[in-house]
Amino acid sequence: MRQAIARGLFETGLSPVFPAQAECRGIDEGYAIDYAGKRGGREQYHGGIDMPAPWGTPMIAAASGTVVGKFQGERSFRGIEIVLRHSSDDTGIPLWTYTQYAHCSEMPTLEVGRRVRMGDRICPTGNTGIGQTGVQSNRRRPAIHFAVFFSTREQYVEMRNVIIPADGYWMDPVALFRKTLPLDSSSMKSLPEAEKRIPISVMFDSGETFPADTRVVWPYACTRK
Ligand SMILES: [Zn+2]
Helix, strand or coil, X not given: CHHHHHCCCCXXXXXXXXXXXXXXXXXXXXXXXXXXXXXXXXXXXXXXXXXXXXXCXXXXXXXXXXEEEEECCCCCCCCEEEEEEEXXXXXXXXXXXXXXXXXXCCCCCCCCCCEECCCCEEEEECCCCECCCCCECXXXXXXXXXXXXXXXXXXXXXXCCEEEECCCEEECHXXXXXXXXXXXXXXXXXXXXXXXXXXXXXXXXXXXXXXXXXXXXXXXXXXXX
């Protein structure tokens, strides 16, 4: 845990601001909140953000990228998950970034190595993942767990069903929507309060994006108001 905190797993105070004309799925459990209560007292912080959604709602690719891992996650709190890696050409951000989509209701059909485009359907929302009792918890609300990692290096390893970027860092997923450096947690935490409200780029159900030229979108499509 100490190592995760040193690598950016702590609260930054960022909050998402959705476009005025968009109805989007908001966060109910934020980045790096204390999960010790949910994890049987063990020190643990939330590695991503959760957005509840009705069962089966498609999770969508937050950016174009390549599938680097997908896991059944029988012994994971995250359940069925898929991980994409994005180059700087994919996102416009001069880093390698990784997006992780978890609690899928079923194993994604996308194969490792496949390219996906921003907004492609990744998997349907479910509630897979074990609870603190160590078994699949059917009481969990359906939601996406969305996490982001980054590195200046291209390489990653797969270790015990987890994708670990070489020299990687945790990112507050809301920071991804700044689309510009810095986006590390220390810099985010020290931003002036006014700059902690981050405008979120989105894709609508129609497939249109806002802004039109964005290369990053919220991992659920939004509805036009
Ligand atoms: Zn989560």
